[in-house]
Amino acid sequence: MEWFFRQASYRGGLGRLGATTMTDENQYHFHGLLGDEQALKREPRRKRRALKVIEEPWEMAKTTAERKLPTGEAVELTVTGHFLRSVSEVEVVEVSAATEPASGADASGDSTPATRPAAEIAAVPAEGGREAPEPAAGVRTDVAVFPKPGRLFFLTNQMNLNGILSSRMLAPRESFHKYYVDLLELSPGWVPLLAVQPTAQLVERVVAERGAGAPVLVELSESVLIGRELDSPVTYVRAAHFSNVVAIHFREESALRQHRAREYSNVHPHEDLLRVSPELFTSASHVDLSIEAPEGEMITDWLQIDRARGAVNGLLAAGDSGEGLAVAAGALGAPQIPKGTLLPKWLTWEALAGMAPPPDVESEAELADRMIFEAAYRILGERDRAAFWSSSEVLEAVANEIAAAQSSPRVQALVDRDLKRVRELVNIEGDFQPFRNPESPHVAAKSLLMVLLRLDLEQLLRWPAEETGADPTTRAVSAVLAGRLRGLARESVRLRNRVLDDITAAQAVQQANDARGSLGPAEFKSNGAGTALLLKGTELRAAAPLLPRSAHI
Structure with a gap:
């Protein structure tokens, strides 16, 4: 049968090298036993606790001290280790030398406290320590070993x-x-x-x-x-x-x-x-490392985080021209972008991450456009094309969500008009023609049509502008929706930027810790040699110079 002495703590360090005995008056402080009224507990099985290792290393030492258990027994406590750090949690185990039940024990092994205590504390060696001496008889050394402090x-x-x-x-x-x-x-x-x-x-x-x-x-x-x-x-x-x-x-x-x-x-x-x-x-330890979630579990929607990261990635992937890169820079918060760049109020990092309030002021056309985009963005973020996909089903889900919002009749009429044309082309009830009104405020409906016809981001971006008639903003928003549908983790690295991946990952970690914020300061640079988008001072992407009509910032 085994007895356990738990939660002894050493505060401070050895007074000098070579010390072999520690007393209560010296520096070895045992806070006592855990349990009701610090009662000595009997356990049917030996349970070990992994050790906590903090503060500064000590030299190799063997330390003993005598303590009295609540039963009145004197127990010699021995700590053996080398290059130790202070131990904040230890365990004393008294093991009966005999494998048979001791005197007074029944067949189950229960008994009164043994008369030959052999208490021991095993401590953890830190990296860089010398080879430990052979342990004294009865002292365990098969505890979990820190491969290196701080690893x-x-x-x-x-x-x-x-x-x-x-x-x-x-x-x-x-x-x-x-x-x-x-x-x-x-x-x-x-x-x-x-x-x-x-x-x-x-x-x-x-x-x-x-x-x-x-x-x-x-x-x-x-x-x-x-x-x-x-x-x-x-x-x-x-x-x-x-x-x-x-x-x-x-x-x-x-x-x-x-x-x-x-x-x-x-x-x-x-x-x-x-x-x-x-x-x-390879661990010689028999310590049971218990994996238990801490209290206060926070619910984080990791699927939506991945989909938002995919949307931002699509935005940057569409920045393969100076004008497209300007749209991406403006959406990420760059203070200066070329004049004349069409940037909807809803196309921001905060909106893509679900953190932006609606604009204070917007026209009916802008409101209709925003409602189409937001509904499409939500619906696509919930769909998995690998499991099931229907462009018609997605379109009807978008229309139904907008109708359920019960906006004004004039706004609903604008929405219905835009979605009617999208429905005709998705259901092959009309001929696809290049968009005739580039840079119009009706960005969302055109972008939704493009992604419903070409789901794959790479295929979408290969679609020639002369065939689509899409302006840089419409093309960028369609890439945002395609990235939203697929998410980041499943997207090919051919369409991804490692620096942006790591920035959005860091932001996701902040969000998981209930700290939200921007991706960092964005900057758009342009000169006769080309254009560039910087985020947190690091260049994410470079592109061709701006066309003459949009070269002025």
């Missing part, structure tokens, strides 16, 4: 790694389009990060589902903690953007080869992060 790992499998790479973000289970069981299932709404080597049980869990592939450790920098202290073996974050990733570790060379053998169109190159690190997957 953080997310344990998953090869298939889920693809989801992380495609979205360039590490987020809760709900963010995955296709998911294989890993640790996210145990912590809804959170991402569990390990500061210790994973136990065999955890590794087995992430590869248990057929098709999941080999285990993978995604290593992240401490910046993912956003200023919080790393003070436990398992810590939880709402999400992390891919810029926090410093390495991707595989257990075997064969697993890495298998990963390299597969190339995905929606994954940016990441060869510089790949490692084979079998030592990180």
Whole structure:
């Protein structure tokens, strides 16, 4: 039978090297036992707690102190370790030397406290420590080991790694389009990060589902903690953007080869992060690392975040001309764009992210245009063309949503007129002709028609302007709707910008932490050599010079 002494805490450090005995009057402070009235508890099974390691390292030392349990027994507590950091949570285990029930025990193993206590505390060695001496008899050393102070790992499998790479973000289970069981299932709404080597049980869990592939450790920098202290073996974050990733570790060379053998169109190159690190997957620990979601779960719609990121990506993808890039810059908040650039009031980052209030003042035509865009944007954000798609069904859903808003008869008449023409062309009841009124305020209906005829963003952007008659703004808005339909994670990297991907991922992490904001200051530059869009001071895209009629800013 085993007894447990829990929640002892060491405050401070060793007074000097070579100290071998610590007393209450010295620096070793035990706060006592957990439980009702600090009663000594009996447990049917040994339960170990992972250790919290904080503050400064100590030199190698073996420390003993004598304490009295509530039963009156004297117990010698021994700490053995090397290059330790202060231990804020420890466990004392008294183990009976005999495997048979002790005197007074019944067949179930229950008994009164044993008369030969052998208490022990195992502490965690930090990186850089010397080889530990042979432990004294009865002292356990098979606890989880911190691979390096400050290192953080997310344990998953090869298939889920693809989801992380495609979205360039590490987020809760709900963010995955296709998911294989890993640790996210145990912590809804959170991402569990390990500061210790994973136990065999955890590794087995992430590869248990057929098709999941080999285990993978995604290593992240401490910046993912956003200023919080790393003070436990398992810590939880709402999400992390891919810029926090410093390495991707595989257990075997064969697993890495298998990963390299597969190339995905929606994954940016990441060869510089790949490692084979079998030592990180080998833990002698029998510590049960409990994965439990913290309280206060926040509901984040990760699907809508991905769709909004896809919409912004479509906006930038349409910026393949100076005029198109000016539209994108204006939508992202650039203060100076060419005069004459048509920029609807509803085409902003805040509106695409669902954070913008309606304009204070707008004409009936502007209101009708905004209602068409907002309804189309919402409906497309809810559809998955891989599961089911009908352009006619989407169009009717847009019309019904606008009708349900019960706007004024004049505004509804404008909406009906615009959607009637879209319906004729979608149902092949009329001939498609290039738009005859470029730069008109009726942007949304034309953009919706274009995306209903060409769902794929790449095909849409290849559609020649002389065939569509679309002005740069209509083309940009149609790309926004196409990006909204597909989302970012499934879009080909041929149409994506890695810098923008990481900026929108960082913004998504802020949103998950209930902190909303802009993508950063945008700037549009133009001269005789070309045009450029900068975000947070970094150039996202360059394009040809502006045409003479729109060259003045």
